[in-house]
Amino acid sequence: MPQEVYSNFSIRKLSILDKDGKADEKLLPKLSPAQLKEIYTHMVLARTLDEKILKLQRQGRIGTYSPGLGQEAIPIGSAYATQKQDWSVQSFREHGMMIVRGVPLLNIMLYFGGDERNAKYPVDNILPNSVPVGSQTLHAAGIAMGIQYKQKDAVAIAYFGDGGTSEGDFHEALNFAGTLNLPCVFICQNNQWAISVPRKSQTHAETIAQKAIAYGIEGIQVDGNDVLAVYAATQEALARARTGKGPTLIECVTYRMGDHTTADDATRYRSPEEVQYWRERDPLLRMQKYLLAQGMLSPQLDEQIKNESTAKVEAAVLQYEQFPAPSVDDIFDYHYKQTPADLEAQKKELHAFLDTIKPLGNEGEK
Amino acid sequence: MTKMNMVQALNSALMLEMESNKDVVVLGEDVGVDGGVFRVTEGLQSKYGKQRVIDTPLAESGIIGTSIGMAIYGLKPVAEVQFSGFIYPAFNQIVSHAARIRNRTRGKYASGIVVRTPCSGGVKALEHHSESTEAFFIHTPGLKVVMPASPYDAKGLLAAAIRDPDPVIFFEPLKLYRAYKEEVPEEAYTIPLGKAKVVQEGSDVTLIAWGSMVKTCQEALQLNAQNEKYSIELIDLRTLSPLDWPAVHKSVQKTGRCVIVQEAPKTLGLGAEIAARLAEEDLLSLKSPIVRVTGFDTMMPYFKLENYYIPSPERVLHGVKKAMQF
Numbered sequence: 001m002p003q004e005v006y007s008n009f010s011i012r013k014l015s016i017l018d019k020d021g022k023a024d025e026k027l028l029p030k031l032s033p034a035q036l037k038e039i040y041t042h043m044v045l046a047r048t049l050d051e052k053i054l055k056l057q058r059q060g061r062i063g064t065y066s067p068g069l070g071q072e073a074i075p076i077g078s079a080y081a082t083q084k085q086d087w088s089v090q091s092f093r094e095h096g097m098m099i100v101r102g103v104p105l106l107n108i109m110l111y112f113g114g115d116e117r118n119a120k121y122p123v124d125n126i127l128p129n130s131v132p133v134g135s136q137t138l139h140a141a142g143i144a145m146g147i148q149y150k151q152k153d154a155v156a157i158a159y160f161g162d163g164g165t166s167e168g169d170f171h172e173a174l175n176f177a178g179t180l181n182l183p184c185v186f187i188c189q190n191n192q193w194a195i196s197v198p199r200k201s202q203t204h205a206e207t208i209a210q211k212a213i214a215y216g217i218e219g220i221q222v223d224g225n226d227v228l229a230v231y232a233a234t235q236e237a238l239a240r241a242r243t244g245k246g247p248t249l250i251e252c253v254t255y256r257m258g259d260h261t262t263a264d265d266a267t268r269y270r271s272p273e274e275v276q277y278w279r280e281r282d283p284l285l286r287m288q289k290y291l292l293a294q295g296m297l298s299p300q301l302d303e304q305i306k307n308e309s310t311a312k313v314e315a316a317v318l319q320y321e322q323f324p325a326p327s328v329d330d331i332f333d334y335h336y337k338q339t340p341a342d343l344e345a346q347k348k349e350l351h352a353f354l355d356t357i358k359p360l361g362n363e364g365e366k
Numbered sequence: 367m368t369k370m371n372m373v374q375a376l377n378s379a380l381m382l383e384m385e386s387n388k389d390v391v392v393l394g395e396d397v398g399v400d401g402g403v404f405r406v407t408e409g410l411q412s413k414y415g416k417q418r419v420i421d422t423p424l425a426e427s428g429i430i431g432t433s434i435g436m437a438i439y440g441l442k443p444v445a446e447v448q449f450s451g452f453i454y455p456a457f458n459q460i461v462s463h464a465a466r467i468r469n470r471t472r473g474k475y476a477s478g479i480v481v482r483t484p485c486s487g488g489v490k491a492l493e494h495h496s497e498s499t500e501a502f503f504i505h506t507p508g509l510k511v512v513m514p515a516s517p518y519d520a521k522g523l524l525a526a527a528i529r530d531p532d533p534v535i536f537f538e539p540l541k542l543y544r545a546y547k548e549e550v551p552e553e554a555y556t557i558p559l560g561k562a563k564v565v566q567e568g569s570d571v572t573l574i575a576w577g578s579m580v581k582t583c584q585e586a587l588q589l590n591a592q593n594e595k596y597s598i599e600l601i602d603l604r605t606l607s608p609l610d611w612p613a614v615h616k617s618v619q620k621t622g623r624c625v626i627v628q629e630a631p632k633t634l635g636l637g638a639e640i641a642a643r644l645a646e647e648d649l650l651s652l653k654s655p656i657v658r659v660t661g662f663d664t665m666m667p668y669f670k671l672e673n674y675y676i677p678s679p680e681r682v683l684h685g686v687k688k689a690m691q692f
Contacts (some may be wrong), residue, residue: 146440337468341608
């Protein structure tokens, strides 16, 4: 048997808006001026919220926060392509997705304020933050199995980072999705850094997108700071999933402009030059430049959008800070559909103790 | 009524629950065409199809993680982990997610999955095939843990676990799979989770066991009937979490003595919790120190030595004598 090439594989790369906001007209997705402005408005709101929560954290008014600064195009562009019946299974840097899908800013703040009531979303099909890295990819695959079994017109989207692709669950999720041909989209926010470990230390592969090849599924790399490219790639992947053509892995190349969380200091491990390089590729500024150049946005309208975002965020901060403290019963009451007697007894024991001391104030009430 | 062994009883429960609830799906390694390595899922795929009885890739975390997703979506997945010694790759999914989804979403979503997994030793199996891992899961808030000890209970408890809204880890003592047959109704029935069973009433000493140790204790009762003739009350816990504490307290308050029999390692096993609760709440009822008859704080030995590790009827009786002769 002679040696021969079994097959040649290739990976597509998609970019629509360049760093100066100039679009490749042939690749532009079908979006009306109103829709484009709406996407931009979501991005401004996400950025405004991000900056505000950072300030609140520094002032001790909210807990540890994972900023989304510089990555807004990914959760927003992808969520904008979803339909109501689609599922979004997030990691912990997809605040923009929640904004697009109608989760109130208050809920996002409550999460970082250590309040479990954050997850009472008034909208459906969104799972709350999942902290164990990479593990949530399997939940999206499982939801897609449910969609497939019930023969529904819906898709499950999983979000994760470049670090998450090193976890075994990422492999298992893509493998399940491939073998079972699931209606599932895997969106990697490749922001180059998993806390202090760079992307090149996570994998020797040239791209994350090419990992799709090994699972026999579709893979594409997109400019993750280009909201239109993210939207277009997600739209294409959703259409593929909806028509029974299986899952897609979308690698969105971006950069974590902020620290990993407010407990991190990224200056310890990366250079100012690198940060500056990416600052020039800001996803928000490039969308702004595009809209201004197209005449869809005026400096006045831009100012108005920013003012409205600030007002929304300030209103949410007020709601957040005036939100009544949770009941200590909340510690116990959501573990089981019906709380077992022994757990009820432990709750009573806590109350009996609290009756002997002064109320705890902000930390919890009886 | 018909005579069934535990494998047949479990299979019957799965058949009936799949029949009555279209949302029940079965998934795992070899559960389809092969009917499971112990044949518990035999015939399910030919009856209910590949969409409902899924031969998954060989990946425990994947099986449990996708089960969680399906449960969130509204299905009722019954996942099989081929041996409880192989459950560790899925441990993160069980502890970090299955147990927490209801709490994390404030009750909006739940992951009421059932994880069936054979456990414990006594059948001369290879390494990792004879583990008793229940304590990890009893220690995890948000889970329910069940371990039947008879074919009749196995069928009723599995049906109850499948109908339960919370995640249930369902341990099946593989030594009991084909150990004996008993009368089991052909129709569906449930045995409520969280209720222990008094296998035999007695007044001198309470013997507490679960899983395959119940049968070992029944054999100890037979030895006792020939010799010491103590009046022994045998309790089968059946559900390990939430545990039927009233049943435990009631019996020990009556007998004043307690021997706990567990196959798992001694330290921090369920027996330790039972002993602690009795010390906290029934100290004045106790006539003798609580005795634990357990496996050792060692690895489960390979099978040439496993019968020295697993409590035997004789060792159980030795423990009973210790309590009686204090």
